[in-house]
Amino acid sequence: MxxxxxxxxxxxxxxxxxxxxxxxxxxxxxxxxxxxxxxxxxxxxxxxxxxxxxxxxxxxxxxxxxxxxxxxxxxxxxxxxxxxxxxxxxxxxxxxxxxxxxxxxxxxxxxxxxxxxxxxxxxxxxxxxxxxxxxxxxxxxxxxxxxxxxxxxxxxxxxxxxxxxxxxxxxxxxxxxxxxxxxxxxxxxxxxxxxxxxxxxxxxxxxxxxxxxxxxxxxxxxxxxxxxxxxxxxxxxxxxxxxxGGNDAGIVLADADPKAIAEDLFWGAFINTGQTCAALKRLYVPESIYDQVCSALVEVAEKMPMGPGLDEANVLGPLQNEAQWQIVDRLVTAARDSGARILTGGDPDHSRSGHFYPTTLVADIDPQNPLVVEEQFGPALPIVKYSTVDQAIEWANSLNEGLGSSVWSSDLDRAEEVASQLVAGTTWINKHGAVDPRMPFGGARExxxxxxxxxxxxxxxxxxxxxxx
CATH class of the missing domain: 3.40.605.10 (Aldehyde Dehydrogenase; Chain A, domain 1)
Known part of the structure; x- marks a missing residue:
């Protein structure tokens, strides 16, 4: 028909x-x-x-x-x-x-x-x-x-x-x-x-x-x-x-509620299966709530169905092309080989048709790992542990990209103070990638x-x- x-x-x-x-x-x-x-x-x-x-x-x-x-x-x-x-x-x-x-x-x-x-x-x-x-x-x-x-x-x-x-x-x-x-x-x-x-x-x-x-x-x-x-x-x-290109950083502050922010963090990173210039590409989380944030993200990630787009049940799809699939797989493999901990995903089903890569969360990863410093542009999020906010800001600002960034906190004034120190075209607070036709949008640096x-x-x-x- x-x-x-x-x-x-x-x-x-x-x-x-x-x-x-x-x-x-x-x-x-x-x-x-x-x-x-x-x-x-x-x-x-x-x-x-x-x-x-x-x-x-x-x-x-x-x-x-x-x-x-x-x-x-x-x-x-x-x-x-x-x-x-x-x-x-x-x-x-x-x-x-x-x-x-x-x-x-x-x-x-x-x-x-x-x-x-x-x-x-x-x-x-x-x-x-x-x-x-x-x-x-x-x-x-x-x-x-x-x-x-x-x-x-x-x-x-x-x-x-x-x-x-x-x-x-x-x-x-x-x-x-x-x-x-x-x-x-x-x-x-x-x-x-x-x-x-x-x-x-x-x-x-x-x-x-x-x-x-x-x-x-x-x-x-x-x-x-x-x-x-x-x-x-x-x-x-x-x-x-x-x-x-962007390699957007997100900084979670210690007063954030892990469960309350988990779903917004997830979609900030995994919208369009991570294939978004202004998606959250690297997440910095304080030691005090690191495990709770990781657990909350895993809980959200594992309930999001991935599959062919015409299936009404799915909300995550494949990588658009084989070349991008190879980039994501290379970066996740390098992270695993370096000793980083795969919380979920990271093991693609090679018997499956299509360019599907599983939703992947990577913890205990070095801030200089390739998965952190290179834009992955796919469904893999590195979660980096930090000791002080100054350290997180330094890491967030250390790369050549500066499209977007975000700060996550229950204290909006404190979040805005941290946001003002980030080098980016846009910094969102308690959200990421929320473009609006009324708000100018552009990048910093490269x-x-x-x-x-x-x-x-x-x-x-x-x-x-x-x-x-």
């Missing part, structure tokens, strides 16, 4: 050829993704450049209305988008996963539609008058990741369109169908050539980064790939927003630069223009 997801797939697949995409949970064929060439990219950029002045000429109210219409379209197709996302990316339908991600797409479109950048009077006195205006940049090149392919695409698309830019978007080669389907739905209401996808391999992304008619690159992904994009964009002095979300996010896709008289 043909489903609505099959209908949507039929609209985005090539008539012949293309790259085969397989379900990471079952190995079954999901569909075929078209593969753009550099010539296709050049054509897309030319069309987006031609369409941009007309899009920018529309009023703020018109663009706002179209973003709301785009959100309506996403909601009308929410279930088939979620089903496709689950099959391609692997994340379950339920929990903070596929249906959650599709819902976030419409929520971010609506929130971004309502933000605005009004002209600002800077000087108005006997010396003269100066005003600050925010103009569109032109054509934005968006390069997205495979972990939250739809949601992060909207993070790039929505502010760019809101400010009068057009967008050429290159999805990850691991999850192109999800993004192509999302764009297909959005383009049912958007004007022609305002948003154009160019699915393809890495050379297409590199050509996008170098293209002289791309005015800005927005990228979410690994630090290594981000550095390559920065170099590629340098010759044309492009504006850049780089949301790169976790990137530039801000997304809110009015500050609109500024990142705009050219400031001072008029002084």
């Amino acid at each position: 043909t489903t609505r997801t099959d209908d949507l797939l039929g609209r985005i697949q090539p008539t012949e050829g293309g790259r085969e995409i397989f379900d990471p949970a079952t190995g079954e064929l999901v569909g075929r993704a078209p593969q753009a060439s550099v010539e296709d990219l050049n054509d897309a950029v030319a069309r987006a450049k031609t369409a941009q002045p007309g899009w920018a000429a529309r009023s703020n109210d018109q663009r706002r209305s179209l973003l709301h219409a785009a959100a309506d379209a996403v909601e009308a197709h929410a279930e088939e988008l979620a089903q496709l996302l689950s099959r391609e990316q692997g994340k379950p339908l339920n929990g903070p996963n596929a249906r959650f991600e599709v819902g976030a797409c419409s929520a971010w479109l609506r929130a971004t539609a309502e933000f605005s950048l009004e002209p600002e009077v800077l000087v108005d006195d006997t010396s003269g008058r100066a005003t600050l205006h925010w103009r569109p940049l032109g054509v934005v090149g968006a390069i997205g990741p495979w972990n939250w392919p739809m949601m992060i695409s909207v993070w790039q698309i929505a502010p760019s369109l809101r400010q009068g830019n057009t967008v050429v978007i290159k999805p990850s080669g691991y999850t192109p169908l999800s993004v192509l389907a999302l764009v297909e739905v959005l383009n049912t209401v958007l004007p022609e050539n305002v948003l154009i996808p160019v699915p393809g391999r890495g050379h297409v992304g590199e050509a996008l980064s170098r293209h002289p008619d791309i005015d800005k690159i927005m990228f979410t992904g690994s630090t290594a790939t981000g550095k390559s994009i920065i170099k590629a964009a340098a010759d044309t002095v492009k504006r850049l927003t780089m949301e790169l 976790s990137g630069f530039g801000l997304e979300f809110g009015v500050e996010g609109l500024k990142e896709v705009s050219q400031p223009h001072i008029i002084s008289r």
